Amino acid sequence: ESETLVDIYTLQLLYVFVESLAIAQEDDPSLGTQQQAIGALSHIERIIKEKANLFIKETPKRHRPPSWTEASLDVTIRWLLRQCGRIETESRRKCIELVCTFIPLLPGIRSIREYFDLKIKSEGNIYFIERFEGTISKDKKTRFKASLANQACLTDMSETFSLPIVYQWLDTLIASLDCYTWVFSQGFLNPLLFQDNNQQSRLITSLSYFISKISMNTLHNIVSYFPASSQSYVFTPNDVRQFDTAKCTVIVRLLNFITAIWSKYPHDTKRAIDSSFYSNDLTKLILTCVFNPTQIGFDINNEEINKKLPERILILLKSMTTHLPEQLLQPFYSNALQMTKSDGMYNLTNELNMNPVRWSLIFTITRGLRLLYEVRLLAKPNQPEQYAKELWTTMLTKMITHEEDFDKANLVLTIDNQRGLQALFDYIIYLGIKVFKKNSC
Structure with missing residues (x-):
């Protein structure tokens, strides 16, 4: 690019495309308006990174964006920091990225942390x-x-x-x-x-x-x-x-x-x-995300949510069990126990004895139990193998009805049913039941 044109228009274009990206927040993704604005900003980002010395100080010819006190790199970063708090998602993300790129370009600033520390000291x-x-x-x-x-x-x-x-x-x-x-x-x-x-x-x-x-x-x-x-x-x-x-x-x-x-x-x-x-409400919210995210509003049929939500919760609970004081962890222990005991809302045996069985809930309960065992917020059953045998027997009765001359399938394998059965089977194996023979259907 011509250095003269870069000097005159780059910061003004940066301002325009950040605002354009914010305006495009509600646009249908198929229109491509957000991607075009992001692409333009990425190009401007490369220009500023390459020509950083040009923008350290304002020049007479440079166009100054509206409300800016000066068209310089320092003011650019300060303006972008303010845009990080915008409610428009893509614009906010891009501004965060630009801040991280531009701060190290300032003379005398060795790291982003140093820049933040200096701002705290002065402001x-x-x-x-x-x-x-x-x-x-x-x-x-x-x-x-x-x-x-x-x-x-x-x-x-x-x-x-x-x-x-x-x-x-x-x-x-x-x-x-x-x-x-x-x-x-x-x-x-x-x-x-x-x-x-x-x-x-x-x-x-x-x-x-x-x-x-x-x-x-x-x-x-x-x-x-x-x-x-x-x-x-x-x-x-x-x-x-x-x-x-x-x-x-x-x-x-x-x-x-x-x-x-x-x-x-x-x-x-x-x-x-x-x-x-760290209230009881927060504890119940996290544990409901563990046992029954659908109740809160999560769509577990969405593959990304179904995969990533348990991963996020596992990382959270590992961090909390590692660092939280015992008095703050106690509500997690007591609520987890309350939710899974014999008359609790997420007791697995009770759910299996429901008619009809809510297999989608069986899926999330078994997954949640294993997660809580892993972070030691819930103890495994006292006699895990015996409990696993009971679950196995109950599962078979839900699947097959024994009549005089033949066995009849008692369950239509919808996606929810199949996923719930698989999760229950995996949980039974996890508890330690010995499976000697596996019949193919």
């Missing part, structure tokens, strides 16, 4: 809190479409219920979680910033609200949080699916966030986040 914790959570300022330059600074709870956004308000608040929470998970997992910031009482973050307040009021509830429950209205609300199956998808996205980001802080900063996290955050 205080509020610098990053405002970028990741928004600000209460009325200034248009710093005001987000939505922000946890102004709306820590869903009902702070409006006095009237509406689906767009719900989605906007959930998107705001996702944006903050993405930002904090990024900086904590990479070691750029320390969770002790949550401990700053003078410039307190609202993230933990918002997460506690989400966990107790939204994560395990339906749209009909959420309507009741708003002042009574003469309007009655009817939700279509599509409304319910969209809400479940948005809610479950927040839950996955929450799991990632907790994993990041405990894996990277176990000692500081104990001081930074009050123990009340």
Whole structure:
């Protein structure tokens, strides 16, 4: 590229394509608008990386993007940091990537961590809190479409219920979680910033609200949080699916966030986040994700969710059992035991004796039991082989009805049934039953 044209237009084009990517958030992927904007930004990223020295200082000819105080690399990074808190997913991800690429290009900066430390020293914790959570300022330059600074709870956004308000608040929470998970997992910031009482973050307040009021509830429950209205609300199956998808996205980001802080900063996290955050509601949410994610809204028929959700939970629970103090782990032990005991809602024997058997639930329960055994949050049965034989006998009676002259199949092998049976069979083998002969069907 011509160096003159690069000097004049590059930062302006960067601004335009970041905004364009945000605008394209709701576009159908088949239109390709997001991919085109991402491709353009990747090209601009390569130009700036190659010509970094050109952008250290502003030049008279360079076009200055709107609201920028200066068209330089330093101001570019500061502007991109603010965009990291946007609610538009692809734009936010690309800005995070650009920040990580551009910071090492600044003269005198040896690492991203050093840049973050310098900002904390000069501006205080509020610098990053405002970028990741928004600000209460009325200034248009710093005001987000939505922000946890102004709306820590869903009902702070409006006095009237509406689906767009719900989605906007959930998107705001996702944006903050993405930002904090990024900086904590990479070691750029320390969770002790949550401990700053003078410039307190609202993230933990918002997460506690989400966990107790939204994560395990339906749209009909959420309507009741708003002042009574003469309007009655009817939700279509599509409304319910969209809400479940948005809610479950927040839950996955929450799991990632907790994993990041405990894996990277176990000692500081104990001081930074009050123990009340690890409430009974959080424990039940995580264990429900283990035993029955469908109840919360996860679609386990989606192959990616079915594979990745247990992996995420396993990493989370390994981190928590390694680093959490015993008093914070105790609710996990007691709730897991309560859920799986003889009269518990996820007792495997009881589920197998149901008529009809909910095989999709058998699948998630057996998988959940093995997961909890692995992280030692639940003890195996006292007599595992005897218990396995009982399960084996029960499974066979559910599959085959013995009549006078012949055996009749008692089960139609749908995908759910087949998956549940396979999971149960694997669990029986896992417990230690000796299988001497396997008949082919």
